[in-house]
Amino acid sequence: MLRFVRAPKFTRGFCGLGQFERLRVADEAPAVVVSEANQIHFNLALESYLMDVVKPKVPVFFWWRNDKNVVIGRNQNPWKECNTGRMEEDGIDLARRFSGGGAVYQDLGNSCFSFLVPESKFKKSLNNDIMLKVLREHFGLIGEASGRNDLMIEGKKLQAKGLSSVVSRVVNLSDLNNSITHESLTAPLIAEFYKQYNDSNAALRDPEIVTKSSEFTSDPKFQKLLAQLKDWDWRFGKTPQFTHLLEKRFDWGTIEVNLDVHDGMIHDAKIFTDCLIPDLIPLWESSLRGHPYSVDGVSESLQSIPIDPENLHICDEFCNWVTHEMKS
Structure with a gap:
């Protein structure tokens, strides 16, 4: 046409x-x-x-x-x-x-x-x-x-x-x-x-x-x-500043992720959750900061965190969810 x-x-x-x-x-x-x-x-x-x-x-x-x-x-x-x-x-x-x-x-x-x-x-x-x-x-x-x-x-x-x-x-x-x-x-x-x-x-x-x-x-x-x-x-990277808010209920807790994006980079990440493994949260937040707001950038940052094998499935679920939402 x-x-x-x-x-x-x-x-x-x-x-x-x-x-x-x-x-x-x-x-x-x-x-x-x-x-x-x-x-x-x-x-x-x-x-x-x-x-x-x-x-x-x-x-x-x-x-x-x-x-x-x-x-x-x-x-x-x-x-x-x-x-x-x-x-x-x-x-x-x-x-x-x-x-x-x-x-x-x-x-x-x-x-x-x-x-x-x-x-x-x-x-x-x-x-x-x-x-x-x-x-x-x-x-x-x-x-x-x-x-x-x-x-x-x-x-x-x-x-x-x-x-x-x-x-x-x-x-x-x-x-x-x-x-x-x-x-x-x-x-x-x-x-x-x-x-x-x-x-x-x-x-x-x-x-x-x-x-x-x-x-x-x-x-x-x-x-x-x-x-x-x-x-x-x-x-x-020339994208104006914006915030991406993500929310989901998992078996291991309800989670809310706020990503503050400047020039295509994640300037700040704030995560709120009732998850019973609180030590994961600052790891996720710090790993996301300073990385490109892209599927590859987020996936690479989250997968680079040293994680206790017992919590690996939680981290995988979190990473897969965030990157999926970015594609939506």
């Missing part, structure tokens, strides 16, 4: 000097960049590289999509927005944008686009019109622009499925017209982009096709962006 995802920087005009370093795009005419690297961290890095390193002086249309992932905004909590444990099991990438916005699930059924336009040429309605005109003239779908960034068809947004923060009413384009695919949209969108920006020589140029082996990817500036987006500290 095809869904649109408007890239967060869609609404930003851009002003800057410079040339496309190691990208075959002229400075004097509108340009199209199509990514065939269906990987979320790569494409987010490319978008930032285009905006902040290349700094185009011409309008650029960036057309891309990603294999299965969840992408969150700069200030969102991944443990609240998605089931990180299940994502890991299912091979779903987690990415955090440099910009804001909500959490969405993406896969190859999502088509993502960015307009990178110099401030002197930027007109939001023009960029909206490109998408709406293609949908109307090529696929018979009547839509409208709504709010700050939304394109609407039948009162529903053209967007990927929102996750826990705000669940939006969305529509799949292929449910409205089954001839719509990422491939069938590509040519008319590129043609309309060139038309709207008055490029009479567009037919003489091919889009710049980008892959993971494209020459510019060896640029240290691109590699730095890619490394940051993939880094655990950026994806998880």
Whole structure:
């Protein structure tokens, strides 16, 4: 099913000097960049590289999509927005944008686009019109622009499925017209982009096709962006402070665990229980403090405690429970 995802920087005009370093795009005419690297961290890095390193002086249309992932905004909590444990099991990438916005699930059924336009040429309605005109003239779908960034068809947004923060009413384009695919949209969108920006020589140029082996990817500036987006500290460690409260009744007692998490690390752990083996509690608390708030981090910290064999089953139950709750 095809869904649109408007890239967060869609609404930003851009002003800057410079040339496309190691990208075959002229400075004097509108340009199209199509990514065939269906990987979320790569494409987010490319978008930032285009905006902040290349700094185009011409309008650029960036057309891309990603294999299965969840992408969150700069200030969102991944443990609240998605089931990180299940994502890991299912091979779903987690990415955090440099910009804001909500959490969405993406896969190859999502088509993502960015307009990178110099401030002197930027007109939001023009960029909206490109998408709406293609949908109307090529696929018979009547839509409208709504709010700050939304394109609407039948009162529903053209967007990927929102996750826990705000669940939006969305529509799949292929449910409205089954001839719509990422491939069938590509040519008319590129043609309309060139038309709207008055490029009479567009037919003489091919889009710049980008892959993971494209020459510019060896640029240290691109590699730095890619490394940051993939880094655990950026994806998880930049999470705002939050508290995770866990409660459960075991055969050996009722237990309440309070985890205070800063920047993806367990800053403090407080455990309250009526367990009849009180010496276990300070061991658990001290072992959790200072470890990453992750299944591996918590499991490693709890399993490293020297435990009396008589209490090993209690510790195993406790560890399995905490890590299971973190995956939920």
